[in-house]
Amino acid sequence: MYKAIKIIVKGKVQGVGFRPFIYYLSKKYHLNGTVQNNLDGVIIMVEGEEEKLEEMVDKIKKYPPKLAKINEVNIHQIPITHYKEFTIIPSEKNGESIPWIPADAAICEDCLEEMKDPHNRRFQYPFINCTQCGPRYTIINRLPYDRTNTSMKKFTMCHDCEVEYEDPLNRRHHAQPICCSKCGPTVTLYNQSGKSLAENQSAITQTVDQIKQGKIIAIKGIGGFHLACDAYQERVVDQLRLRKKRPQKPLAIMVKSLEAARNLCYISSQEEELLTSPEMPIVILQRKRDGVLPQNISPGLTTIGIMLPYTPLHHLLFENHKLECIVMTSANLSGIPIFYKDDSLDHLQNICDYILTHNREIYFPIDDSVVQCDGENTIFVRRARGFVPEPLKTTSNVDHIIALGGNQKTTFAVGKKNQIVISPHVGDLENEELMVSLKEQLNHYKEWMGIKEQYFAVDKHPLYASTSMAKGLNRKVISIQHHHAHHVSCMEDNGLDEPCLGIILDGTGYGEDGQIWGFEFLYGNAYSFERLAHLQYTPLPGGEKAVKEPWRNAVGMLLYYWPQEGKELCMKLFPERVKEINIIEKMIVHQINTPMAGTCGRLFDVISAILRICWISTYEGEAAIKLSDYMNRTELESTDAVYSFHLKSNIQSQLQVDFSPMIYQIIQDKLQQQSIIKIIQKFHRTIVSCCVQMVSKLVRNRPDLNKTVVLSGGSFQNVFLSREIQKGLQKEGFNVYSHKQVPCHDGGLSLGQIIVAAHEVANMTKGY
Numbered sequence: 203m204y205k206a207i208k209i210i211v212k213g214k215v216q217g218v219g220f221r222p223f224i225y226y227l228s229k230k231y232h233l234n235g236t237v238q239n240n241l242d243g244v245i246i247m248v249e250g251e252e253e254k255l256e257e258m259v260d261k262i263k264k265y266p267p268k269l270a271k272i273n274e275v276n277i278h279q280i281p282i283t284h285y286k287e288f289t290i291i292p293s294e295k296n297g298e299s300i301p302w303i304p305a306d307a308a309i310c311e312d313c314l315e316e317m318k319d320p321h322n323r324r325f326q327y328p329f330i331n332c333t334q335c336g337p338r339y340t341i342i343n344r345l346p347y348d349r350t351n352t353s354m355k356k357f358t359m360c361h362d363c364e365v366e367y368e369d370p371l372n373r374r375h376h377a378q379p380i381c382c383s384k385c386g387p388t389v390t391l392y393n394q395s396g397k398s399l400a401e402n403q404s405a406i407t408q409t410v411d412q413i414k415q416g417k418i419i420a421i422k423g424i425g426g427f428h429l430a431c432d433a434y435q436e437r438v439v440d441q442l443r444l445r446k447k448r449p450q451k452p453l454a455i456m457v458k459s460l461e462a463a464r465n466l467c468y469i470s471s472q473e474e475e476l477l478t479s480p481e482m483p484i485v486i487l488q489r490k491r492d493g494v495l496p497q498n499i500s501p502g503l504t505t506i507g508i509m510l511p512y513t514p515l516h517h518l519l520f521e522n523h524k525l526e527c528i529v530m531t532s533a534n535l536s537g538i539p540i541f542y543k544d545d546s547l548d549h550l551q552n553i554c555d556y557i558l559t560h561n562r563e564i565y566f567p568i569d570d571s572v573v574q575c576d577g578e579n580t581i582f583v584r585r586a587r588g589f590v591p592e593p594l595k596t597t598s599n600v601d602h603i604i605a606l607g608g609n610q611k612t613t614f615a616v617g618k619k620n621q622i623v624i625s626p627h628v629g630d631l632e633n634e635e636l637m638v639s640l641k642e643q644l645n646h647y648k649e650w651m652g653i654k655e656q657y658f659a660v661d662k663h664p665l666y667a668s669t670s671m672a673k674g675l676n677r678k679v680i681s682i683q684h685h686h687a688h689h690v691s692c693m694e695d696n697g698l699d700e701p702c703l704g705i706i707l708d709g710t711g712y713g714e715d716g717q718i719w720g721f722e723f724l725y726g727n728a729y730s731f732e733r734l735a736h737l738q739y740t741p742l743p744g745g746e747k748a749v750k751e752p753w754r755n756a757v758g759m760l761l762y763y764w765p766q767e768g769k770e771l772c773m774k775l776f777p778e779r780v781k782e783i784n785i786i787e788k789m790i791v792h793q794i795n796t797p798m799a800g801t802c803g804r805l806f807d808v809i810s811a812i813l814r815i816c817w818i819s820t821y822e823g824e825a826a827i828k829l830s831d832y833m834n835r836t837e838l839e840s841t842d843a844v845y846s847f848h849l850k851s852n853i854q855s856q857l858q859v860d861f862s863p864m865i866y867q868i869i870q871d872k873l874q875q876q877s878i879i880k881i882i883q884k885f886h887r888t889i890v891s892c893c894v895q896m897v898s899k900l901v902r903n904r905p906d907l908n909k910t911v912v913l914s915g916g917s918f919q920n921v922f923l924s925r926e927i928q929k930g931l932q933k934e935g936f937n938v939y940s941h942k943q944v945p946c947h948d949g950g951l952s953l954g955q956i957i958v959a960a961h962e963v964a965n966m967t968k969g970y
Contacts, residue, residue, distance in 0.1 A: 206235075206249035206282040211262065213273035214592060215244045217304030217347055219333030221290050222375040223267050227258045228288035229371070235285050239293040241302070249282055268334050269307055269480055273595075290370055293346060303591050303623075303650060304338035304347060306424050306568070308482040308512035312373065317514055318521075323362065326403050328515040329386050329562065333377045335480070339591060340425045341379065343565045345650055349378045353563035360385035387562035389515065394551045406518050409558045414524055417555040418442050420533045423513055425568035425587055426542035427533035429554060430456075432525070436496035439529060443498070445553040448536045451821040452500035454484045454507040454570065456530040458520035463508050466493045466527070472575050481588025482512035483571035488834060499529070502816070502828045504835055507572060515560075532569060536821075537632055539639040542567035566646060567639075568626050576921045582945040583919065585613070586626035591647075593621045594943060594953070596694060598728070598960040604644070605659035605955035606668035608684065608948040610822060611916075612640065615952035616647045616655075622956055623647065627949060630822065631667040640668070659959035661687070661951070663712035680959045684711030684951070685722045685915070686731045691954030692912035692946070693727060696939040701727045702908045703734075703900070703936075705893055705927065708915030708947065709803030709823065710749070718742065720801025720915070721859065723896055725907060728961040734900050735849075735857035737800035743786045745797050752807035752825045753779065753817035757786050758796070759808050760869075763862045771869055775812055802889075802917040805861065806830070809885055812869060813878055823916065830920045832882040839880065844888040849896060857896065864888055886922050894930035910937045914954075916947035 211220070216239050224237040224246055233255065235248035248255065259277060266272055309317075313330045316322045324330045331337070341353040349355060359367060363382055366374040374380050381387065383402070390398055391405035400408050409419055416438045418431045429446060431438045433455045443449055457463045460477060467487035469477070476485050484507040489495065500506050509530070511517045519525060533541050533550060541549060542564040550557055568590065572583040582589075600617025607613050612628040625643055629636050648655065658672035662681045672679050688711075689704035706722040713719035714733075721737030741758040748754040753776050760768035772783045789796050806826035811817040815832075816825040846863035864885070871881050901907050911931055918924045918940065928938045944950035 203252045204250065204282065205252045205255060206247070206280050207255055207259075208278045208280045209246040209248065209259065209262070210243055210276040210278075211246070211272060211274075212243035212276075214269070214271035214302075214304075215266075216302045217333075217338055217378075218269035219267045219373060219375070219377075220244050220270055222333065222370050222373070224262070225288060225290055225370040225375075227261055231255075231258050233258060234288050235283075236289055236291045238291045241294075247280070247283070247285075248288070249285060268310065271592075302593075303342060303345070305481075305588055305590060305592060306338050306340055307335045307480045307588065308510075309514050309517065310335040310480075313514070314517065317517065324382050326518060326521075327383045327386070328389055328402075328406065328513075328518055328560070329379075329381055330514045331377060331379050331381075332373045333375065334373065336377070336379050337424050337562075338379075340564050340566050340568055341562065342650075347378060352378055353565055354379050354381065354386075357381055357386050357562075387560050389558060389560045392547070392557045392559065394555060396547065396551070399556075403518075405558060406515070407522070409556065410519055410522060410524050412556055413519075413528060418445065418553070420541075420550040420554040420557045420559075421515070421530075422542075422557075422559040422564075423515070425564060425566075425570075426540040427546060427550060427557075427559075428530045429533045430528045430530055433495060433499060433527040433529045436498055439496060439498050442529060442531075446531070446535060448531075449820045450501050450824060451536070452503060452505075452507055453529050453531045454509060454572075455495075455499060455527055456509050456511060456516065457527045458511065458525065460510065462526050463487070463510070466490060466495055467506060467508060470575065470577075472577075472580075476573055476575070476580065477508070477510055479588075481571060482510055483573045483588060484509045486572065486574035486583065495527070503831045505831065509570060537630065537636075539629060539635055540567045540569060566643070574919075574921065576925050579940065579942070581919060581921070581924075582941070582943075582949070584611075584627045585624070585943075585945060585949060590626040591623045593623045594694075596620050596622055596957065596960075597699070598957050599964065600956050600960045602654065602656040603659060603956050603959050603963065604648075604653070604655045604657070605952040605959060606640075606661075606672055607952040607955065608661050609663070609666045609668065611945070611947050611949040612636075612668065613949050613952050614640070614644055614647075615956040616644075616651055616653055617956050617960070618651050618653060622953065623651065624944060624952060637667055637671065641671070657959055657963055659952075659955040661712065661955070662714070680962050682955050682958045683714055683731070685719055685724060686726070687951050687954035687958060688914040688946075689724050689726065689731060689912060689954065690728050690957050691944060691950045692914040692939060692941055694953055694957045695941050695943055695950070696912070698910065698912070698939065699727060700908060700910070701725060702910035702912060703897060704731075704912045704914065705897065706915040707802035707893075707913075707917035707923070709801055709826075709917075710799070711801075718797055718799035718801060718804075720799070720803055721805065722915075723857070723900060725900075728957045729965075733856060734904075735859070735896055737802070737805065737859045737861070739798035739800045741790045741796045742799040742804065743789045743796045745795055749804070749807070749819070751818050752811040754782070754786060755804055756808045756811040756817075757783055758790060759865065761787055761790055763865070774873065775869070776817070802915065806917070808865065809868060809882075812865075813872055813881065815878075826917070826920075829882060830886070830922065832879055833886060833920075833922045836879055839883055842887070843884060844891045845884060847888060847892055849892075849899060857899065859892055859896065861888075861892075886920075887926075889923060890926040890930055893927050894934065897931060897936065898934050909935060910939070913938065913940045914946050914950070918946040
């Protein structure tokens, strides 16, 4: 029976070879009609035998192009038009959705095979790509996504590339970055003085030789410059750390193959899938105890961040088998935005020996994404290359709202109708350079999406740089409490609307009472929240200084809990700091520059300092990260033993957690030289037990509370905490949700902010 149908395919279906895929199916099943892009997705008008139409729809659903992600397929029967053939027709700019911006994708297997084939015209060409791989997001200056609006516009296609580009049956049909060695970009190797040494394959060969000789090379990639060196040469890694001013923070490495990665780390099937996905993020893996990598790759940790080669150039670096594993870290100095412009060469000359660059301009910088697995779920540590800027659908009206996140691990969120686009990781807003980077990226997004913001959602902290920026732009500013935003971020990440419980464990957040929050038990949703319980406040002598020097935090806590005995304990634990301890004592007594804080991050800092694991942090979260890493070092004891703690009420009728008994017991265990690993395991179990007991007690006191719990905040990057709190609560009959699409730390804050702001705007509109 001859029929006609209209198929609307929504999701990640543009810029991924979807129209040529449909064209191919039309030829296979002898169908006629049209295929077209608009802002809503791909629109297919097709007619033919009913059986063939059904087969086409089945193939669309089950076997779409590798880069495609289909959210929905809608089919409508329509009148027969009697098309003479099947054609790809020009895109329309109408539709309800936001303009779709494709993400960068790792080189595909087909292009990799061609690049390795001496008989192929793209043999050893470092910019080979097709509709299933290559640069997208980083080279687009404006929409629509046509070559003339990308940094490829300066490279005129040769005849052979143009033929491929125009052929609907070719996998490079309308691949905007299409090129070859005749008509595309080239690579050049420069020395420190800026002198050109070699080009193309010769430049790559010399780069490999220099890396083997212990040199540090800046390499321009898809989203910016990396610093690369031989990961097996400990002295060179030390030199790179010195130049980059990154003394302890882990360095990512790139290995030539999955097999090489297996030689270094344990890799689960889930981790393998992530390593080899089109996004090819850095995956945090457990290193093998007999591995040969030097410890200074990730000092004090048993994990390594590993990625596989994801660009043609990366594969060419590993091609001659001289290299197996290289450090591949962003080339900017710590705390400075990623270098991506060609005028960055002057800066790079101070931190590297050679520069391998290319003449394809990067319009939009982006870091590598970082993920880890907890055995079941993928946890985003940094959401960037490959995953950005995929839009998130929401049931809230977020139109004309921009959320600016926090001050650390900053991302911003831009709303249009009922869709949200979250920026890649911007960084910590600690200097003017990062603020400029934030503004540039935000302006780019506004232009892409055609947004004229009416509202800015910001953190309630009065001194955050993003808050100051928003207040200077003459728009309505909506201030949102930090942990409320975390709570709602996790709710939105899981499609939850009804009020629910939230455990928010993080480092620092400005509280509504002016204190520093971060170990919170909340109840609510985007409309409002109630603080039901929290960690007892203790002094943070020196404020930010105590965050960077956890031993100060420990001293403040001990002096607060036990003014006399606590000082003696401080002297035993930190005998090198006698003079400072006396000063801190006076600061606490006279309340000089000593804010009060109750946060999970600072609690971990205290235990890390007491156990002498990390008592001065060189990067954000270092003390907590190194402490929690001990949970990976041996088999976990099968015991329920925990330290003591108290759950008690305060004058606001809130419950408070008092961990002073636990801290005292940990100090005694340390002074009695008990096993550090056993102390740390028991400490972690205590945090888990406390959270489960607290939530259970809250529900017993308030039976009306919904037994759904969301987990958010940076401390939930700790896989043990996340997994065991979830298991403990589920055993008690709770439904528990953690983050899926955005990080649990402040990188996911903007998602919560934009949803809370949307509800506040809706209330204002109604006149409440």
